[in-house]
Amino acid sequence: MATIITKEQQEKEKMVTLVSSDSEKFVVEQKVAEKSHVIKMVMNCCGIESPIPVRRVKGDILKSILEYCEKHSKGEAQEVMEKWDKEYMDKAEKDLVFFHDLMLASHFLHIQELVDLIAVTFAGMLKMKSPEEIRQKFNINNDLTKEQEEHIMTTFGWAFQPI
């Protein structure tokens, strides 16, 4: 006998559970999770019945990412999305630890739209800054080799001495 699937059940079937590295659970619609190419592949091969572990992403980051994916699965007007994206990034870039982890997670989960958004934002944070300013802001050590440094100065020394 054929089972009759109610609309409610159908909706329910589209939900998937994601588990962060610190065991936080998130129940989201399949189409939201699908924004991540990696999760989509997992869902395609393993189904959505059992929770999917997202081992390299912590709860707070996964939460934020899913918030992004949910917003971006609604098909809202472009202007609305642009405004939302800007606010989302404004908030993210204030905390450089969070921003870093968000960048890694979007890259790891392969959410291209978010990778692009973060790349633009990050590029904007680096633009028109001297290497020293960049190092200080992002806590980076200057570990250039002597050869590298020499090559840069002989070829592109001019870029550091605007007159």
Place this chain on the structure above:
Amino acid sequence: MTDYAHLPSDMLQEIIKYFSFSDYIRFSTVCSHWYDVAKERRHSLRKQLPWLIFFYADSPKFFDPLEEKVYQIEIPELRKRHCAGSSHGWLITIDLDLTINLLNLFSKAQIKLPSLAYDAYDVRAKDYYECFWSKSPEEKPFWRSSDLTWTVINIDFFLQDVIWYDGAFYVVGSESQLYRIEIGMDNKRIYVGKIYESESDAENDPDWNGLGSLNTVNFMVFKLDQEENKFIELQSINGHCLFLGFNHAMVIPTTVMEDKIKDNIIYFTDGHSDEDDLHHLYGYNDSGDVFGACLPTVGAKTGRPGIPLNQPMTVDRGRYPGSKAGPDGCGVCCSDFDGPAMKERCSQFVTWRMQ
């Protein structure tokens, strides 16, 4: 752990594509990993505005209109050479022995061009103006990267400017007449129209007191309506920037730029500079004052339709001879300094300038 220095290479590559050339260089010197990533650059850099160039012996100065900074770049390769023009990051240089080379400013790559007939060339080497302002019939040789020699196009008027557009040369004569020259068996010349009616004969103009003392007083911009073959004077170039100099005139829609840049601006280089006493035997082009080099177009109004990107633009260099502002400003676009389209760009560059 937060480690910006060791972000995945793929991720950093995504970032590089939003950089201007100078941003890219500064990025590459932050740390060793970023240096490696920059070296393996996979995407071309962001579209950027051309730079203006001013010659000071072998250390040209560059003005980046976006950052509004001036850079001085020492180019030993320019020693004992004359620079005759530029395009897309390439300079056309002429040696003392009249060898013509394309020199890439940043990669320092060089491409030797076929040599040009001595007499045709000599005029230019001795005195660019003489050639430029000569009333005698002129030759306009051009070269394509696939060609072995220059093609000479004879013209019986003297040239104001040449651009390459839509598979043909558009040539502006001294009487502001525009011709289209289709390159083929007979290099057919078609009269397009007159850009504007001259109010005064240039050489009888009292303001015209010979070479080297000309001032830019105004700009007039005309757009060619190709269907009607008519020129329309524009009151503004909203949404665009115009670059004039010792290069092909470039109109750039500011909307295609990732950065918010000022529009409705004409960038040009002024041929006059009191501090310039570096005229080389073979005529290093004199240099201009960069800080006076941009001004909004006259009579700018808002809300006027912009000029479509692919329309040929004819730029009237003013009713006064020399308001072209000296043959010294070169537009340099560095975004493709080692791109695959190099050859193609070179050929454009040459064809546009060898007049």
